[in-house]
Every structure is written in structure tokens, then in C-alpha cells.
Amino acid sequence: MKNYFKVLSIFIICIIFSNTLKAQITYDYDKDADFTQFKxxxxxxxxxxxxxxxxxxxxxxxxxxxxxxxxxxxxxYVLGDADVVVTLFLVIDEKTSTTAYSNYMGTGMGYGPGFRGGFYGGYYRPAWGWGGGYSTTTYTEDDYRVGTFVVDIYDAKSKKLVWQGVSQKTINENASKRSKTIPKGVSKLMKNYPIKPIKK
Incomplete structure (x- = not known):
């Protein structure tokens, strides 16, 4: 069980911060909060x-x-009293996707002479015809994990949530290069923070 959680932790970090799969980023914040006062x-x-x-x-x-x-x-960053408090947590959801594949088989088209009769006599006319066919549909189900990384920022004085960022991804089992993908993933998530990085 311990090894399971160790391997799972690698999967989670990869799905959230990997560059090979695009993460779904969402965010929300208190429009009335003055973020410039948070130092x-x-x-x-x-x-x-x-x-x-x-x-x-x-x-x-x-x-x-x-x-x-x-x-x-x-x-x-301070260890004691701060203007804002940052909390981090992960959520893993087990999901199932269903895919349908349809095939239509046996379709044919024919062409040949024909005789059409009518009240005023018959006449010759080429005839077209469609052959019969049938369709089959195959359904497949795949289980997969979706990891969600949530960042909450609270005003320490009011204890109210002032900003939240969420990164969601399907698990990617490629566990390499986390030292590079984690900073890039965090940077992408923080792009939506009201205070932008200071250009030097």
C-alpha cells in the first residue's frame, strides 16, 4: 500500500504540472479585495x-x-503573522469514459436497364438501385483518474477567501522532469493572480 501511494504521488504531480498535456485552469477572486495591500x-x-x-x-x-x-x-514569506495565508490541497476523482464506434456494412449501388409501364404505354429507362446493409455499434469503457490541484489564498485578518486557483488534468504516467514542469505549472496557475510579476 505504501508503494501504491508513492507511485500515485508521481502520477498526480505529472498530471498537474506536465507540459505534454494542457491543464484546465480556472480561478476566482474577490473583486472588492485590495491585493496591493498584501505584502x-x-x-x-x-x-x-x-x-x-x-x-x-x-x-x-x-x-x-x-x-x-x-x-x-x-x-x-513569513512564519508568523502574514497578510495572507496560502493553503494547498489535491483531489483525485475516478471517472469512466464511454466511446461508441459505428460501422455500416454491406451497402451497394446497382445500375441496369428497366421497363417502366404507364397509362399511356411503357417506355425504356435505366434503373438505379441500392443494396441492403446493416450497421453495428461497439461501446468501450475506459477508467481514468482526474487530478485537481487547488490553491486558496485567505485574507489573514478577515479570514475570508480572496483568491482561488484550480488546475485540473487527466493523469499522465510520465514521471520525468518534475523539477522543471512543477515551476512552469505553478507559474501558469499564478498568471491569473491580480498582482502581476514585477518586471526587472
Missing amino acids: TYSFGGWQDDCDKLINDLDKKRILQSFKSEFTQRDMD
């Missing part, structure tokens, strides 16, 4: 279940990536 931040920790889903090395990579993003926005 310090702290991490409120991970969801309890995350210890089973992600290892300490990848946690460190994610935290360092967020620290870099906040530093670029002129915000300082």
Missing part, C-alpha cells in the same frame, strides 16, 4: 490526505515554486 504571506499547510498522495520532495518543489512567484510580486 507578506505564509503557508497554512496541506490537506491531511495529501501526505498519502504526494511525497516530501515534490511538496518542497511546489512550495519553492510558489515562493518564487510571490517574490516576483514583491511579497515576503
Whole structure:
């Protein structure tokens, strides 16, 4: 079971931060909040279940990536009282997709002479005809996992949520290059934060 969670943690990090698959990014924030007043931040920790889903090395990579993003926005990390508190957690959903494949077989078209009769006598006319056929439909079901990475930022004074970013992806089992893909994935998620990085 321990090995299962270790392997699963690799899968989760890859699906969220891999460059090979496009993540679905959504976000929301308090339009009335003054984000320019937030100068310090702290991490409120991970969801309890995350210890089973992600290892300490990848946690460190994610935290360092967020620290870099906040530093670029002129915000300082503090251990004590901060202007905002950042919480992180992961959610894994098991899903099933159904695909239908249809084939139409036996279709044919014929051409030949024919005689058409009528009230005023018959006449010769070529005749067209369609042959019979049938269709078959095959259904296949595939199970897959969808990982969701959620970032919540709270105003420490009011205790209210002021910004939320969500990255969702289908699991990708390629576990390589996480040291590069994690910072890029976090940067993509933080692009929607109201305060943009300071250009140097």
C-alpha cells in the first residue's frame, strides 16, 4: 500500500504540472479585495490526505515554486503573522469514459436497364438501385483518474477567501522532469493572480 501511494504521488504531480498535456485552469477572486495591500504571506499547510498522495520532495518543489512567484510580486514569506495565508490541497476523482464506434456494412449501388409501364404505354429507362446493409455499434469503457490541484489564498485578518486557483488534468504516467514542469505549472496557475510579476 505504501508503494501504491508513492507511485500515485508521481502520477498526480505529472498530471498537474506536465507540459505534454494542457491543464484546465480556472480561478476566482474577490473583486472588492485590495491585493496591493498584501505584502507578506505564509503557508497554512496541506490537506491531511495529501501526505498519502504526494511525497516530501515534490511538496518542497511546489512550495519553492510558489515562493518564487510571490517574490516576483514583491511579497515576503513569513512564519508568523502574514497578510495572507496560502493553503494547498489535491483531489483525485475516478471517472469512466464511454466511446461508441459505428460501422455500416454491406451497402451497394446497382445500375441496369428497366421497363417502366404507364397509362399511356411503357417506355425504356435505366434503373438505379441500392443494396441492403446493416450497421453495428461497439461501446468501450475506459477508467481514468482526474487530478485537481487547488490553491486558496485567505485574507489573514478577515479570514475570508480572496483568491482561488484550480488546475485540473487527466493523469499522465510520465514521471520525468518534475523539477522543471512543477515551476512552469505553478507559474501558469499564478498568471491569473491580480498582482502581476514585477518586471526587472
